[in-house]
Amino acid sequence: TQHTLIRQSSRSNVRLRPIPNHQLTHYVRSSTLYINPHSHSLQCPNRPHSERDSRKEISDSIYISVEFSSNPVREKQRKMVANQPEKEHPVPAFGLAARDPSGVLSPFNFSRRATGEKDVKFKVMYCGICHSDLHMVKNEWGTSTYPLVPGHEIVGEVTEVGSQVEKFKVGDRVGVGCMVGSCRSCDNCSNGVENYCPKMILTYAGTYHDGTITYGGYSNVMVCDEHFVVRVPDALPLDAAAPLLCAGITLYSPLRYYGLDKPGIHVGVVGLGGLGHVGVKFAKAMGAKVTVISTSPAKKQEAIERHGADSFLVSRDQEQMQAAMGTLDGIIDTVSAVHPIMPLIGLLKTHGKLVLVGAPEKPLELPVFPLLMGRKIVGGSCIGGMKETQEMLDFAAKHNITADIEVISADYVNTAMERLEKGDVKYRFVIDVAKTLQQG
Amino acid sequence: MAKSPETEHPQRAFGWAARDPSGVLSPFNFSRRENGDEDVTIKIHFCGICHSDLHSIKNEWGIARYPIVPGSCDYCNQQLENYCPKMTFTYGSIDRDGTPTYGGYSDIVVVDQHFVVRFPDSMPFDAGAPLLCAGVTVYSPMKYYGMADGPAGKHLGVVGLGGLGHVAVKIGKAFGLKVTVISHSPGKEGEAVGRLGADGFVVSSDPLQIKAAVGSMDYIIDTVSAVHVLTPLLALLKTNGKLITLGLPDKPLELPIAPLVLGRKLVGGSDIGGMKETQEMLDFCAKHNITADVEVIPMNQVNVAMARLAKSDVRYRFVIDVANSLSK
Numbered sequence: 129t130q131h132t133l134i135r136q137s138s139r140s141n142v143r144l145r146p147i148p149n150h151q152l153t154h155y156v157r158s159s160t161l162y163i164n165p166h167s168h169s170l171q172c173p174n175r176p177h178s179e180r181d182s183r184k185e186i187s188d189s190i191y192i193s194v195e196f197s198s199n200p201v202r203e204k205q206r207k208m209v210a211n212q213p214e215k216e217h218p219v220p221a222f223g224l225a226a227r228d229p230s231g232v233l234s235p236f237n238f239s240r241r242a243t244g245e246k247d248v249k250f251k252v253m254y255c256g257i258c259h260s261d262l263h264m265v266k267n268e269w270g271t272s273t274y275p276l277v278p279g280h281e282i283v284g285e286v287t288e289v290g291s292q293v294e295k296f297k298v299g300d301r302v303g304v305g306c307m308v309g310s311c312r313s314c315d316n317c318s319n320g321v322e323n324y325c326p327k328m329i330l331t332y333a334g335t336y337h338d339g340t341i342t343y344g345g346y347s348n349v350m351v352c353d354e355h356f357v358v359r360v361p362d363a364l365p366l367d368a369a370a371p372l373l374c375a376g377i378t379l380y381s382p383l384r385y386y387g388l389d390k391p392g393i394h395v396g397v398v399g400l401g402g403l404g405h406v407g408v409k410f411a412k413a414m415g416a417k418v419t420v421i422s423t424s425p426a427k428k429q430e431a432i433e434r435h436g437a438d439s440f441l442v443s444r445d446q447e448q449m450q451a452a453m454g455t456l457d458g459i460i461d462t463v464s465a466v467h468p469i470m471p472l473i474g475l476l477k478t479h480g481k482l483v484l485v486g487a488p489e490k491p492l493e494l495p496v497f498p499l500l501m502g503r504k505i506v507g508g509s510c511i512g513g514m515k516e517t518q519e520m521l522d523f524a525a526k527h528n529i530t531a532d533i534e535v536i537s538a539d540y541v542n543t544a545m546e547r548l549e550k551g552d553v554k555y556r557f558v559i560d561v562a563k564t565l566q567q568g
Numbered sequence: 569m570a571k572s573p574e575t576e577h578p579q580r581a582f583g584w585a586a587r588d589p590s591g592v593l594s595p596f597n598f599s600r601r602e603n604g605d606e607d608v609t610i611k612i613h614f615c616g617i618c619h620s621d622l623h624s625i626k627n628e629w630g631i632a633r634y635p636i637v638p639g640s641c642d643y644c645n646q647q648l649e650n651y652c653p654k655m656t657f658t659y660g661s662i663d664r665d666g667t668p669t670y671g672g673y674s675d676i677v678v679v680d681q682h683f684v685v686r687f688p689d690s691m692p693f694d695a696g697a698p699l700l701c702a703g704v705t706v707y708s709p710m711k712y713y714g715m716a717d718g719p720a721g722k723h724l725g726v727v728g729l730g731g732l733g734h735v736a737v738k739i740g741k742a743f744g745l746k747v748t749v750i751s752h753s754p755g756k757e758g759e760a761v762g763r764l765g766a767d768g769f770v771v772s773s774d775p776l777q778i779k780a781a782v783g784s785m786d787y788i789i790d791t792v793s794a795v796h797v798l799t800p801l802l803a804l805l806k807t808n809g810k811l812i813t814l815g816l817p818d819k820p821l822e823l824p825i826a827p828l829v830l831g832r833k834l835v836g837g838s839d840i841g842g843m844k845e846t847q848e849m850l851d852f853c854a855k856h857n858i859t860a861d862v863e864v865i866p867m868n869q870v871n872v873a874m875a876r877l878a879k880s881d882v883r884y885r886f887v888i889d890v891a892n893s894l895s896k
Binding site: 315316321324326385469470478479481484485486487488491492493494495496497498499500501502503504505506507508509510 | 629651712783798799806807808813814815816817820821822823824825826827828829830831832833834835836837838839
């Protein structure tokens with residue numbers, strides 16, 4: 129059967145035509161597109177319109193064929209990588225890659241660059257599975273290129289350092305988080321917030337300075353610029369420290385920036401998953417009183433007994449929420465699904481701060497009255513800079529903070545992803561790379 | 569049996585009130601309390617017309633209690649500190665003695681001295697009156713959100729060039745900020761840059777102009793009270809930028825989260841200012857020769873003014889000449 133457009137906007141500048149079946153994997157479900165009223169182009173919300181969305185799921189929906197302008201650099205990379213991942217660089221490497229938006233990971237042979245003057249090469253011991261990995265292998269944000277090797281909670285031991293490396297030597301315990309490069313010259317880079325650099329390079333599915341695609345930590349070896357490598361303190365076990373490199377810094381940074389790190393402050397943490405449980409630990413260590421806000425009453429006992437939260441609110445329980453109104457100085461909201469923030473704003477005291485670290489796909493409803501009447505703010509935060517990431521690890525070592533993990537073997541990874549999708553993990557999967565990752 | 573507005577209190581008073589959500593104002597006899605030990609009785613000379621008055625008399629927020637005598641922009645001020653949960657509004661609220669408060673579209677008002685500010689001698693009554701709401705509404709968040717802290721050269725965007733916006737431009741410049749006006753009306757550029765002293769002007773409905781200004785502002789003060797799109801405004805902010813919204817739309821706004829997360833940006837609110845701050849603001853404005861741009865009208869033109877205000881047809885605040893035009 130062929131799918132055809134049933135409705136065409138007169139303001140669209142897109143040519144619309146029937147789509148042959150075999151091309152369906154490359155096209156987008158019509159419900160995810162909208163017409164941009166200014167440029168009159170057909171766009172996916174929150175997705176750059178120079179990329180093609182390749183959601184594989186096929187249903188009875190109507191599809192629209194879209195001709196996006198292609199990005200010549202990306203196209204070149206795609207061809208390069210698709211043809212020659214093993215030959216791209218001189219150092220053989222292997223890992224787990226997703227080949228398409230089904231997200232299924234399988235053994236993948238590729239290569240790493242030679243250790244440059246400022247590079248640190250390390251054997252990967254463990255890599256945490258972040259929910260972002262799940263979004264990326266399925267191309268849910270529209271930015272994925274395949275094959276995709278995820279993993280940005282990477283820890284291991286240094287095997288080689290470049291001639292100009294000053295901070296690390298062979299044998300050091302190190303980690304790499306969500307970024308492996310930035311412009312190093314803009315205001316953000318100069319201020320130690322490389323994470324907000326407009327040219328920040330992601331650890332995987334990014335484009336490195338040499339034009340090649342970056343591959344992440346579900347692999348046996350990493351080569352990374354010294355600036356983006358952190359030391360894992362001896363006091364922290366490598367496996368349980370891995371998730372701190374994303375989940376940890378994602379919570380640590382806003383607690384500091386938004387001033388929620390003072391003793392006696394009352395902080396709420398929404399969502400008790402990979403991010404949330406680490407957030408509770410950091411906030412407690414900073415001296416805060418912590419309330420966990422969750423949709424699942426079943427999580428209450430662990431929240432309080434295992435993670436040290438002072439109290440627990442079931443967000444769907446109107447009475448509990450009402451009783452807690454105006455009690456929190458700040459809230460870190462780790463939930464990435466679309467959800468109402470008005471009740472959360474109501475929990476805040478005057479001058480309270482709601483900080484989102486998950487990014488829902490669609491805009492949320494912002495009730496303006498409560499914001500004004502209480503001089504409250506809604507802000508965001510995204511990981512943290514390199515200096516702060518090291519500071520976070522040192523703080524964690526001092527206060528004995530690690531993630532609660534389930535260590536898995538590499539061949540369990542697809543099952544782990546399925547369980548992660550259902551929230552069935554306490555509270556982070558970590559792949560035992562060194563012992564279980566096999567060559568493809 | 570409930571007392572009538574005329575007999576509720578011992579001092580006779582006269583003003584104009586709205587009786588219902590049509591918002592039409594007409595003469596209204598009522599009364600004011602006796603001047604207590606802590607009170608000040610003020611003969612009102614001028615009262616500014618604030619857009620909130622229009623929202624209130626038409627019950628656009630759904631909380632109206634008629635009859636409403638609006639006017640909180642008279643040269644004596646709001647009751648009770650602005651974020652106190654028990655704050656009593658100058659009008660449309662229930663006062664501590666259980667009676668409704670009536671605002672400044674009236675001949676006299678009796679106010680607790682704590683909530684009265686001194687009007688600087690150098691400041692004209694008529695052009696200064698709007699500062700009591702519009703002035704403090706923009707001054708307060710500029711201080712609270714750090715816009716006056718320096719270093720020099722920070723960049724403030726002001727969305728909407730109306731009663732609040734034009735005062736924000738003047739105060740922003742006095743704080744040493746670079747100020748860009750963001751407006752959907754290209755026609756306002758001449759005034760914004762020429763007369764009010766803004767450094768730049770961006771037409772918000774022009775995507776090319778917005779694109780050129782992306783990531784250029786440290787702060788944005790959004791004075792627009794209609795429901796509007798926040799996404800382009802957030803794009804104008806630098807990393808760590810702050811969008812302060814002051815308008816009170818009758819529906820929630822749509823807030824895209826990715827720009828907040830990816831740029832560590834925030835959206836904050838602010839509501840007028842405290843008493844000490846209001847006095848500080850008046851003194852600051854007097855020192856920097858800042859007043860509102862006003863159109864003075866007699867009381868019997870108030871309904872016409874409201875209709876024009878609804879269409880934003882005013883440069884930039886109506887002020888009622890109460891003392892000279894309020895006749896029984």
